[in-house]
Amino acid sequence: MLKAEYKERGPVPQDVIEAVEFTAPAPQHDEILVELQASPINPSDVLTLTGLYGILPPLPAIGGNEGVGKVVSVGEKVEHFKPGQSVLLPVGIGTWSTHIVAPAKKFIPLPDGADPQQLSMLSINPPTASLMLSEFMPLKEGDWVIQNAANSAVGNYLIQLARLRGLKTVNIVRRESLIEPLTKAGADVVLVDGDDLVKRVRKATEKAEIQLAIDAVGGTASNRLADCLASQGTLVNYGMMSGEAAQVSSANLIFKDITVKGFWLAIWFQRATKEAQQALYNELAMLIATGKLKAPIDRIYKVAEIKDAVAYAAQGERNGKVLITA
Known part of the structure; x- marks a missing residue:
């Protein structure tokens, strides 16, 4: 042993x-x-x-x-x-x-x-992805979500869960070699991060009103996601892969009225009832067991x-x- x-x-x-x-x-x-x-x-x-x-x-x-x-x-x-x-x-x-x-x-x-x-x-990344899609913004079928670090474990689960719920995803990555595998995984749009991101996102989504952004990177990457959000959209930060705290400009906070939230699964578990926790795990375990989530x-x-x-x-x-x- x-x-x-x-x-x-x-x-x-x-x-x-x-x-x-x-x-x-x-x-x-x-x-x-x-x-x-x-x-x-x-x-x-x-x-x-x-x-x-x-x-x-x-x-x-x-x-x-x-x-x-x-x-x-x-x-x-x-x-x-x-x-x-x-x-x-x-x-x-x-x-x-x-x-x-x-x-x-x-x-x-x-x-x-x-x-x-x-x-x-099952225990950490799938519930993180699921809850970030459901806890911060009332999304309906056909709505868009944008995320960075889309090739991460959470990012992959989020792509699959969004598709199962009828949502569309814009997925930001750091290198072009990730575009094909994420597209095969069900991503609607995959783009390499960069200073002109907002322009390329608007073109790829036909100027869709994006209300939810999921940020795992922090630093200036957070603000590039915020730039892509519609007025009164929400940016959820759950990581700092850049090693820097999330940065969102005053222009996005004041003139676009962007809301910035943090998410940590441990805090959700502290607040959620045992019934809510069990229901979440039952749903995700069944999706994994049937091959719909991997x-x-x-x-x-x-x-x-x-x-x-x-x-x-x-x-x-x-x-x-x-x-x-x-």
């Missing part, structure tokens, strides 16, 4: 984490023992290793925040899980571990026969290869997610 543990944080994420041998305890009366099937490396995981994320767990810690596992054994009082069943791992438990023991109530059963690698990415996978590493996996995930310029398996 191996766990990917780190005892300190530092600027080079792969240098602070390593695979450590351990022995998982037998599950107690209300616990289950789960073997890891797959767990993704998200940008937030890398930022956590460097100490730059919004919430940092106490040290030492095990990396990973979401994933899927298969039940190995259950405690004597556990009734709703059985060996061989696939389950969604608890968010934030430290999922880069070959085996995990935790109270059964923290796990969510998953549909039989679904791809565990795709389901391993994410590209670039590479798969084992827990024993965690240093190489983190180094590869942190470098950027990938064509999909990096997954960790047992």
Whole structure:
């Protein structure tokens, strides 16, 4: 048994984490023992290793925040899980571990026969994409949404969910090589970012009134999205891939009355009812299980290869997610 543990944080994420041998305890009366099937490396995981994320767990810690596992054994009082069943791992438990023991109530059963690698990415990015499309602006079929970092995991999910809801997307990327794969994924318009973005967006959408912009980049890229919004539109910022805070001009704030909002899934979970959370996950799990919602996978590493996996995930310029398996 191996766990990917780190005892300190530092600027080079792969240098602070390593695979450590351990022995998982037998599950107690209300616990289950789960073997890891797959767990993704998200940008937030890398930022956590460097100490730059919004919430940092106490040290030492095990990396990973979401994933899927298969039940190995259950405690004597556990009734709703059985060996061989696939389950969604608890968010934030430290999922880069070959085996995990935790109270059964923290796990969510998953549909039989679904791809565990795709389901391993269910907890964070799909709900982020879904909620940003629904929580900030009442959109109707045929409306346009614009986003940057469109090739990111959230960006890919947003494209698919928007299409399923009858919405159209303008997708901003940093390089031309991303245009074809995103178009095949269902993007209506894909454009390379640049100073003349607003002009090209207006041409591509036939001057559509865009009311919602989704920003993962921050810096001046935020204002380029705001430039593309209609009067009284909303820009939602959920990341700062540029390393800079979101910047929106006074002209957009004053004369166009643009609203700027932030989104963090953790805060939504603090406010949402258990029923709302379960309904969201049920909907997304079914879409993934039926193949209507999926994410590209670039590479798969084992827990024993965690240093190489983190180094590869942190470098950027990938064509999909990096997954960790047992």
